[in-house]
Amino acid sequence: MHHLHPALIGTYETVLRRNAGEVEFHQAVLEVLESLHAVVEKRPEYVEASIIERICEPERQIIFRVPWVDDQGVVQINRGFRVNFNSALGPYKGGLRFHPSVYLGIIKFLGFEQTFKNALTGMPIGGGKGGSDFDPKGRSDAEIMRFCQSFMTELYRHIGEYTDVPAGDIGVGGREIGYLFGQYKRITNAYEAGVLTGKGLTWGGSQARKEATGYGTVYFVKEMLDAHGEGFDGRRVVVSGSGNVAIYAVEKAQEFGATVVAVSDSNGYVVDEGGIDLDLVKQIKEVQRGRISEYAVARTSARHIAGGSIWDVPCDVALPCATENELSAEGAAALVKGGVKYVGEGANMPTTPDGIRVLHEAGVHYAPGKAVNAGGVATSALEMQQNASRDSWSFDYTDQRLHKIMKGIHDNCLETADEFGQPGDYVAGANIAGFIQVADAMLALGVI
Ligand code: NDP
Numbered sequence: 047m048h049h050l051h052p053a054l055i056g057t058y059e060t061v062l063r064r065n066a067g068e069v070e071f072h073q074a075v076l077e078v079l080e081s082l083h084a085v086v087e088k089r090p091e092y093v094e095a096s097i098i099e100r101i102c103e104p105e106r107q108i109i110f111r112v113p114w115v116d117d118q119g120v121v122q123i124n125r126g127f128r129v130n131f132n133s134a135l136g137p138y139k140g141g142l143r144f145h146p147s148v149y150l151g152i153i154k155f156l157g158f159e160q161t162f163k164n165a166l167t168g169m170p171i172g173g174g175k176g177g178s179d180f181d182p183k184g185r186s187d188a189e190i191m192r193f194c195q196s197f198m199t200e201l202y203r204h205i206g207e208y209t210d211v212p213a214g215d216i217g218v219g220g221r222e223i224g225y226l227f228g229q230y231k232r233i234t235n236a237y238e239a240g241v242l243t244g245k246g247l248t249w250g251g252s253q254a255r256k257e258a259t260g261y262g263t264v265y266f267v268k269e270m271l272d273a274h275g276e277g278f279d280g281r282r283v284v285v286s287g288s289g290n291v292a293i294y295a296v297e298k299a300q301e302f303g304a305t306v307v308a309v310s311d312s313n314g315y316v317v318d319e320g321g322i323d324l325d326l327v328k329q330i331k332e333v334q335r336g337r338i339s340e341y342a343v344a345r346t347s348a349r350h351i352a353g354g355s356i357w358d359v360p361c362d363v364a365l366p367c368a369t370e371n372e373l374s375a376e377g378a379a380a381l382v383k384g385g386v387k388y389v390g391e392g393a394n395m396p397t398t399p400d401g402i403r404v405l406h407e408a409g410v411h412y413a414p415g416k417a418v419n420a421g422g423v424a425t426s427a428l429e430m431q432q433n434a435s436r437d438s439w440s441f442d443y444t445d446q447r448l449h450k451i452m453k454g455i456h457d458n459c460l461e462t463a464d465e466f467g468q469p470g471d472y473v474a475g476a477n478i479a480g481f482i483q484v485a486d487a488m489l490a491l492g493v494i
Pocket residue numbers: 214215216217218219259287288289290291292310311312313367368369370372392393394419420422423
């Protein structure tokens with residue numbers, strides 16, 4: 047059952063037909079279209095110029111073969127993707143994901159979300175996303191390097207500082223960006239630093255980029271708390287995942303005085319009632335590339351629950367920072383039972399539509415990933431600015447800009463929600479504000 051404006055039903059049906067079986071993409075599109083009721087009423091020109099239908103169709107979709115040789119000498123074949131979703135506001139911008147679950151539907155949902163998220167940052171960047179069904183787990187450094195080199199040997203012809211600028215996502219961090227950038231530089235014989243973001247600090251990277259998505263998530267949620275006269279100090283916080291976004295969300299929440307009691311990975315979660323020891327998590331995840339269960343081996347105060355749901359842990363603030371659809375209606379009900387008051391999405395689309403409904407009905411303040419986690423890509427745009435001007439800024443300056451951008455996005459969401467008659471609704475605010483920015487640019491650029 048959907049709640050679409052009658053003028054949008056045909057558009058949604060076209061999306062379903064054109065993208066058969068791509069359920070994550072359908073889900074992401076429906077969420078945005080459902081937010082546009084009041085927009086269609088107030089601004090019929092978007093429907094008349096078929097802007098909404100056009101915005102749902104990627105400008106270009108690239109699929110390619112990625113052959114590589116593993117450590118045993120066996121030839122492996124993966125599939126690579128890059129979806130150029132929308133370039134009305136700037137070059138395509140969005141991460142690369144390496145995970146066995148990757149297929150076109152996931153890349154498209156991410157690219158679609160990215161388009162509105164990037165608009166919300168106020169920076170001149172369009173939306174795109176890419177990746178591969180390659181599984182980095184258990185692979186040696188040499189295998190990761192050979193895979194990245196093969197991936198870039200095809201991708202390089204499609205990207206560029208003014209065309210498309212990839213970055214990291216699940217399974218793609220500093221190590222992978224290094225191998226990708228090295229191969230790009232070798233093939234093109236040019237030091238085009240602005241072609242990728244998330245680079246290392248000695249070769250064109252930006253201070254605070256590694257921390258930006260997690261820090262930005264907590265900056266956004268701090269604004270949500272402030273708006274209700276509350277703060278992070280003394281709050282119980284649960285953060286799912288233990289990757290890049292989760293680690294730096296934990297770091298900033300702890301800095302603001304919260305007690306983070308649980309983190310997870312795809313095998314289970316750990317609870318440490320006295321507060322998660324983040325140095326230990328970093329050692330296990332960033333250095334050893336190990337499993338979160340090792341935390342409970344090293345810390346007797348903690349317990350590891352294999353396969354369970356982290357949302358069973360009572361908390362005031364929940365930050366889903368792992369992956370899409372990780373917080374279902376059941377998980378949301380458990381959170382509500384545990385007393386949750388705020389949910390801010392560090393991951394992309396981690397809460398299912400039913401989960402969102404449960405949170406809304408319980409009066410939980412809930413904000414979606416495309417607003418909350420936009421600090422990552424915003425800081426990537428700051429990295430591009432530094433590359434373009436051959437400059438490098440201090441950590442504090444970059445972090446202050448990030449903080450300001452997150453406050454701006456938060457306020458824009460609330461003001462837009464108010465303006466369109468849905469006060470306090472961060473989903474409506476984020477979707478409408480992002481949409482209008484892109485739609486107005488598309489109108490101005492004509493039918494292209
Ligand atoms: P990482 O690869 O660094 O970490 C991902 C974490 O999520 C790991 O703990 C991983 O566990 C867990 N995870 C991944 N897939 C699953 C799954 N299917 N089920 C359960 N747990 C899972 O990725 P990031 O931290 O970069 O990304 C996390 C989320 O944030 C994603 O939704 C991403 O799209 C989003 N995001 C990332 C940005 C960035 O700058 N990196 C920017 C904006 C959004 P395990 O190790 O067991 O796989």
